[in-house]
């Protein structure tokens with residue numbers, strides 16, 4: 001369980017929120033606080049007040065992987081294999097174990113053909129897959145994805161979300177502007193407005209509260225529109 005208790009940070013105020021295990025979608029208007037929420041969850045930012053616990057541990061003591069909205073910004077190495085291996089190298093995992101894990105992850109994500117490529121020369125979707133591999137290579141308990149679909153065509157976005165739902169990670173929290181997608185793959189949804197959680201619960205219950213707004217997905221459940 002992810003628990004926010006009496007949390008304040010900048011304009012964000014979350015008195016109480018509990019997110020169960022599984023996949024959680026965070027959505028809401030621009031500037032509503034989604035990225036800030038994800039940064040607090042990752043431990044990149046610390047609350048000014050209150051506490052955030054992930055299965056009883058603070059974010060900075062939780063093994064987490066983070067995929068930013070702009071993967072280019074976080075790339076450290078040129079060669080795909082070196083980038084994906086970097087979280088393991090920073091943890092001083094030995095070389096043969098690192099190679100074994102990297103090989104397993106690239107196979108899982110279907111990107112073995114990119115192994116020796118220069119990341120700068122990859123397409124946007126390929127970069128997202130490489131950064132997703134980097135985010136999961138250290139076997140996180142929490143995977144955070146900030147609009148992983150924002151620069152992708154619908155087919156590639158669908159593929160990436162398909163992969164995300166098949167990963168065996170205790171907590172996956174992503175934000176998106178695609179409500180249909182959120183409803184399809186998430187077991188829990190958080191709708192934000194003005195730095196507040198305006199609705200949370202199953203996607204169906206949250207969408208019910210959003211009927212009549214532009215955040216109500218006409219095609220939910222998928223294929224009904």
Ligand SMILES: Nc1ncnc2c1ncn2[C@@H]1O[C@H](COP(=O)(O)OP(=O)(O)OP(=O)(O)O)[C@@H](O)[C@H]1O
Nearest residue numbers: 010011028029030031032033034035036037192195
């Ligand atoms: N580094 C920062 N310092 C101060 N204020 C910030 C900072 N980053 C974001 N904000 C402010 O916090 C608020 C929430 O921003 P945030 O990026 O979390 O929203 P968002 O819902 O992710 O937006 P978008 O959908 O446009 O990406 C905004 O008013 C923004 O201006």
